[in-house]
Amino acid sequence: MPAYIVMGAQWGDEGKGKIVDVLAEKMDFVVRFQGGANAGHTVIHGDKKYVTHLIPSGVISGRSINIIGNGCVVNPTTLHEEMEALKSQGVVFSPDKFIISPSAHMVLPIHQYLDKALNEKIGTTVRGIGPAYTDKVQRTGIRWESACDGSFEERYREHLDFIEKVYAIVDEDEMNSLRSGISDLVAAVNRLAPFVRDARPLLAEAAKNGSKILYEGAQGTFLDIDHGTYPFVTSSSTSIGGAYTGSGVFLDFNKRIAIIKSYTTRVGEGPFPTELFDSNGDKLRKNGNEFGSTTGRPRRCGWLDLALLKESCMINGFNYIVFSKISCLSGFETLQVAIDYNSDGSPVYKEFPGWEKETEGTTNYDELPENCRKYIEFVEDYLGVPIGIVSTGPDRDNVIERIPIFA
Ligand code: IMP
Numbered sequence: 390m391p392a393y394i395v396m397g398a399q400w401g402d403e404g405k406g407k408i409v410d411v412l413a414e415k416m417d418f419v420v421r422f423q424g425g426a427n428a429g430h431t432v433i434h435g436d437k438k439y440v441t442h443l444i445p446s447g448v449i450s451g452r453s454i455n456i457i458g459n460g461c462v463v464n465p466t467t468l469h470e471e472m473e474a475l476k477s478q479g480v481v482f483s484p485d486k487f488i489i490s491p492s493a494h495m496v497l498p499i500h501q502y503l504d505k506a507l508n509e510k511i512g513t514t515v516r517g518i519g520p521a522y523t524d525k526v527q528r529t530g531i532r533w534e535s536a537c538d539g540s541f542e543e544r545y546r547e548h549l550d551f552i553e554k555v556y557a558i559v560d561e562d563e564m565n566s567l568r569s570g571i572s573d574l575v576a577a578v579n580r581l582a583p584f585v586r587d588a589r590p591l592l593a594e595a596a597k598n599g600s601k602i603l604y605e606g607a608q609g610t611f612l613d614i615d616h617g618t619y620p621f622v623t624s625s626s627t628s629i630g631g632a633y634t635g636s637g638v639f640l641d642f643n644k645r646i647a648i649i650k651s652y653t654t655r656v657g658e659g660p661f662p663t664e665l666f667d668s669n670g671d672k673l674r675k676n677g678n679e680f681g682s683t684t685g686r687p688r689r690c691g692w693l694d695l696a697l698l699k700e701s702c703m704i705n706g707f708n709y710i711v712f713s714k715i716s717c718l719s720g721f722e723t724l725q726v727a728i729d730y731n732s733d734g735s736p737v738y739k740e741f742p743g744w745e746k747e748t749e750g751t752t753n754y755d756e757l758p759e760n761c762r763k764y765i766e767f768v769e770d771y772l773g774v775p776i777g778i779v780s781t782g783p784d785r786d787n788v789i790e791r792i793p794i795f796a
Contacts, residue, residue, distance in 0.1 A: 392602045393644045394632055395733070396699040397609030399628075400655040401679070402688060403648040404713035404780060406430040408794075409446050409605050409786060417600040418592060419447030421607065422635030424627035425462040425496055425521065427514040428607035429681070430642040433785070439478060444471055445605055446485060448480055453603075456588045459492035459624060461633020461741050462521040463533065466542065467579035485545075488588040489581065491534035492637075496521040497545065498567055498574070499552050499559070506558050511621055512657030514684050521615075522624035533676050536582040542575050577650070590636045599662060604638060610701045611738060618668075621659025629705045644794070647707035651715045651764075654688040656681050661737045662726045663691035676717035694727040694736065695771050700762075702772050709792070712770070713780040715757075716749040722762065728771065741767070754789045 393412055397403040410432050413419050426442035433439075434451055441448055443463060447453035457463060467488075472482055500517030508519055524530035529551060535541040546568075553564055562685035595602060606627060611617045613627040625631060633639060652673050655661050665673065670690045673679065679688035701707070718724060721743035728738035751757060757765075757779075769776045777792035 391599070391644075392596065392604075392640045392642045392662065393646060394606065394629065394640075394642045395646045395706055396606035396628065396707075397709075398647040398649045398698055398705070398707065399653055399694075400608075400611050400661075401428075402608035402654055402656065402679075403609060403650045404711075405606065406432060406446070407644065407783070407785060408648060408711050408778070409510060410434075410449075410458050410602070410691045412794070413446040413453065413605070414450045417455045418595055418602040419453050420458055420592070420604045420636055421445050421461055421630040422458040422604055423460040423627055424607035424623065425518050426464055426467050427516045427518045433783075435451075435592075437478060439475060439480070441475070442471055443468060444475065445706070447603070448475065448482065451481060451486070453486070454588075454591070455487050456592065457489045457493060458588075458636040459490040460631055461490070462494045462496045462518060462525070462625075463489060463508065464496035464517065464551075465574060465581055465622040466498075467474055469514075469577045476685065482584070482756060483552060484583045487584050488591075489533050489585045490637075491537065491585050491587060492657060493519055493533050494525045495533065495535075496532040498570060499549065500524070502559065502563060503556065503568075510658060512659075513623075514657075519624045524601045527718075531723040533585045534579075536578045536585050538623075541578050542571065545574065552705070556712070572624075579643050588699070588759065589637045589773045592636065592640075596638065596640050599647065604636070604640070604642070606632075608712045610704060612730060613659055613704075616704050618659045621657065624671075628701075644709050645705060645707050646709045646711060646777075646794075647701065648676075648711045648713060650713050651718055651769075652693050653691045654679050656684070656686055656688050659680070660689060661689055662730065662734060663694045663725075664689050667687060672721070673717065676720075676753070677714055680791070692725045692736075692738070693768070695768065696727050696729050698772055702774055707774050709794070710769070710774050710776045711766065711778040711780060712776045715761065715765070715779055716725070716747070716751075716781050718761070719744060727766070739767075750784070750787050751781045752789055754779065754791055757767065757789070
């Protein structure tokens with residue numbers, strides 16, 4: 390059964406978007422199973438540039454059914470804005486091709502406020518993601534089913550009363566402003582109500598009849614609420630387990646695709662053993678244009694960490710790697726790769742000779758410099774998972790396909 394899952398193997402921003410787009414075009418179903426509008430992803434089709442945050446990439450080609458699963462958290466206002474922006478570029482949304490799970494939770498303005506007020510030490514995207522998941526687990530959240538049964542406004546009013554009781558940090562002015570915004574929010578929820586429907590039976594049937602299904606992961610494995618570098622994580626299950634709880638359907642994914650950036654980056658706070666604070670770090674940031682697509686923040690940059698990636702492979706059972714941004718590694722005299730950690734947590738490095746030749750746009754593996762090929766092959770051997778695609782630039786055609794992705 391041709392079911393694919395694409396996940397970030399590091400701390401997000403590995404370059405999932407490009408591969409997801411190539412795959413999404415050919416799919417019957419594209420599913421988001423976790424996270425919210427904290428992800429950011431730019432899709433280039435011909436001369437058009439589309440930006441998505443939560444909407445699955447399949448909407449752009451218009452071929453597939455696109456599902457926002459129950460594991461996601463969905464902000465009515467920003468989702469509506471995202472849809473409108475895509476509509477203005479010709480993307481069509483119809484309830485038979487775009488579905489929001491009734492069990493997905495809402496991200497409300499109060500969640501954004503609390504994220505800003507409470508989560509500074511984590512360096513979140515301030516999209517309200519953590520507080521929305523907190524409400525979900527606390528069983529005080531509002532699910533999208535309330536858009537369909539007419540109970541949203543009443544639930545939201547009750548929720549604000551609850552918040553006022555529990556959080557001293559939310560002052561009277563803020564409460565007044567939240568209450569006065571209710572009618573706009575109700576309007577956004579009502580506009581999205583036609584898209585709310587249980588997609589699980591549809592997906593289960595599709596899995597049985599051999600439809601092509603793509604699960605599109607957001608963020609990365611080490612931002613996972615359980616398996617990541619807690620507490621410096623996001624609030625959802627970004628690894629493979631999240632695909633099951635976040636969509637409600639069992640799929641035997643025959644391609645479990647890791648997107649691995651050929652060096653490491655991270656946004657926000659938290660441990661990062663191979664982080665660089667010297668000119669090599671600046672060079673990676675410059676070569677890779679490492680600035681957040683959702684927040685614009687400069688990303689922290691460092692060497693590739695294979696010890697970490699070994700764990701990522703264990704967690705997710707990857708069987709295909711896309712090795713991205715190799716063209717950003719030209720021009721280093723030497724490169725370091727972490728292969729283990731010392732007892733104090735510092736990395737044990739293996740040094741590789743660098744290469745000068747620019748590789749952007751290369752499509753033939755043999756045209757890569759020998760030292761570059763040695764670097765790639767070491768990664769493959771160390772992880773024991775084949776590198777099927779080496780990505781050599783931002784364009785869709787900038788790939789070396791060593792193992793066909795659609796096989
Ligand atoms: P939150 O998801 O906004 O709660 O942020 C929690 C942590 O995850 C912060 O360190 C964010 O920078 C990080 N994060 C969230 N979304 C992304 C992403 O799409 N790429 C990289 N890091 C992310």
